[in-house]
Amino acid sequence: MPKRRDIVAIVLIVLPWTLLITVWHQSTITPLLATRKGNPTAFSADGQPSGWCNRDIVEVVRTEYVYSRPPPWSDTLPTIHVVTPTYSRPVQKAELTRLANTLLHVPNLHWILVEDSQRRSTLVSRLLQETAVNYTHLNVETPRNYKVRGDTRDPRIPRGTIQRNLALRWLRESFRVNSSQPGIVYFADDDNTYSLELFEEMRSTKKVSVWPVAFVGGLRYESPKVNTLGKVYGWKTVFDPHRPFAIDMAGFAVNLRLILSKPQAYFKLRGVKGGYQESSLLKELVTLSDLEPKAANCTKVLVWHTRTEKPVLVNEGKKGFTDSNVEI
């Protein structure tokens, strides 16, 4: 009997302590571990507790939004250099307008707009000036033998290649390899749709990061295949998944340092098979195992390869019904 009582006594003594210790362990140890892993930077100098929930910050950002002006430049955020080739057609101004409306939300963004034209057009120049986005306006004309004839989408003729290469060259001339300014380079076509989350995902690119893209390759979306270790090992596409990099232009971003350290890497102009343009650049820069998957290990779609219909202008007739002085 006394033995039983002793056992009961011991159990009753030990039980509350174990309860207490597990509760205390859960609530206090993990934040301590978390702060030790992360680097105490300017964030903690704010005086905010390191356990601050994401949701609070996002909500505060919403209510204090400033309209029609890019967010203030931060010294700690890497700059995102967005390279957009563009060419003159009826929907150009509309496309660039809505792309500018999107980019205007992204902090530390530098828009490199490269026109496929002999000289910089007033339409684009004026649009860039009015929009207040931080930009660089370049232009280079695609030689006639490369230009797409009519509308036929011949994939062998690389579209926008010369313009993107010019942007790469401009970046290499403007930034030194040893410069401490971190940057990310992203090739954004003017008719795609980009979510704001995408730009924050790509900001942490160390070499080349990748993510899924919707409406390419005749699928709902194409995406890289990511294994349980978080490494890319293949491509979930139907159209030629054995390409070295079976990814769309909108599906990857490159760290600026990598671009600067490999000055020979450009998009190949001649002899590029349809769908191999991205590979022609990426194989000079990185190997498959170096790719960093973003967008929740490539399970979220944050960019859509939308295409705008060519507007039907039948009523313009031969002489043009509308006043050509009015810019559209």
Added chain:
Amino acid sequence: MATRMKLKLKTVFVLYFMVSLLGLVYALMQLGQRCDCSEHDLPKDRTISRLRGELHRLQEQMRKSDVTKQPQKQPAKPTIFVITPTYARLVQKAELTRLSQTFLHVPQLHWIVVEDSPHKTPLVTDLLVKSGLTYTHLHMPTAKDRKLQEGDPSWLKPRGVEQRNEGLRWLREDRRAQPGGDNQQGVIYFADDDNTYSLQIFEEMRSTQRVSVWPVGLVGGMKYERPVVEGGKVVRFHTGWRPSRPFPMDMAGFAVSLKLVLANPEACFDGEAPMGFLESSFLQGLVTMDELEPKADNCSKVLVWHTRTEKPKMKREEALQAQGLGSDRAVEV
């Protein structure tokens, strides 16, 4: 000895009981609080939250510097109520995303999204919540005989009629309940989810007293359609298609003041109207041509474009689905 032991044990028990009770209370308090998110915090998420914190700090800085620069309070701007009918298709999320990115730049904007659906879809619900905009989420299915079938050309049946009317109905009901009654400032604009809007058009329409009009690009088979203005008044319409309509313009080419809509509770879109007369069916009861207010520099600038998005080619997806290997449906596109 035994009794002293007993006593000691009793106090120990009581002590431990109190301590464990306190521990339980503490644990329960922890449960009630907001999650500190640190267990779920992956390094990437933490980077995002750190960057957002930076952003917040910078915006605070800028706001402080703004406040010291500008003199205080401007009179409240009239709210722009944007009614957007939408329907589920592949590009829906992309369209609504980029539309919301434009609207996020416009102050005092209230987005009324009306889904062509018997119930609210999670895709639109989540998008609206994350958008950061002031919004109202409604839904109204289109009557079966008015719905476009697969393969029908887009002009065959009028689209978005029930949805826009539902938006108007909600607005009337909501505004009537507000203090101030019919003397409310506001502008109503019907914005389709595939068009492109510049930020200037919203500032142009804010001063609408009755109905204001402006040019629309890439519509009516032309580079742009517009009202022709002489002496500050609209005298006729420059359009390539059926110019004899009472109001030959596109949905994106006009805005109506809230006051006018509240004063005319019967005004709505007529789904039975012949092709191209949808806008006229609504405006006829509200205003006459000479009462129209021309905007956009006497209707000489194009600030909105009637763009249309291509339907993405899904041949490979369909082939895969036939084999049962379609892309993961759980991934929202």
